[in-house]
Amino acid sequence: MKQRLLVMNGQCSMQQEDQGQWRNVKVEKARGVKPGIYNIYTANKADKTKEYSGVILYADKTTVYQQVGKGQYITHDRTDFAKLPETGETKSISYSADGKAVVSEAALGQKQSRKI
Secondary structure, X not given: OOEEEEEEOOEEEEEEEEOOEEEEEEEEEOOOOOOXXXXXXHOEEOOOXXXXXXXXXXXXXXXXXXXXXXXXXXXXXXXXXXXXXXXXOEEEEEEOOOOOEEEEEOOOOOOOOOOO
């Protein structure tokens, strides 16, 4: 089953493919997720030995989806979180020795600035 997020006009639509057509399953506020089409059906399951930094796109009953690069998505089990991260925020997710998710603020990358 293919799923994608369509974000535009402040709305986030979860869509599923049905006989070649995309159908809306759920519509809610975008909550800071940038407009675009996110093909989350291409997501890979999180490797609990690694750390992932990126925007939290969506959370459903079983899964938390995180964008870790352009067109790259990771899924985390919702049961691994003591408290779910907020949708639209950039977070860094790693796992403790007992397999529970540890959420922290993502490190800021280098910023480019222009001198006047």
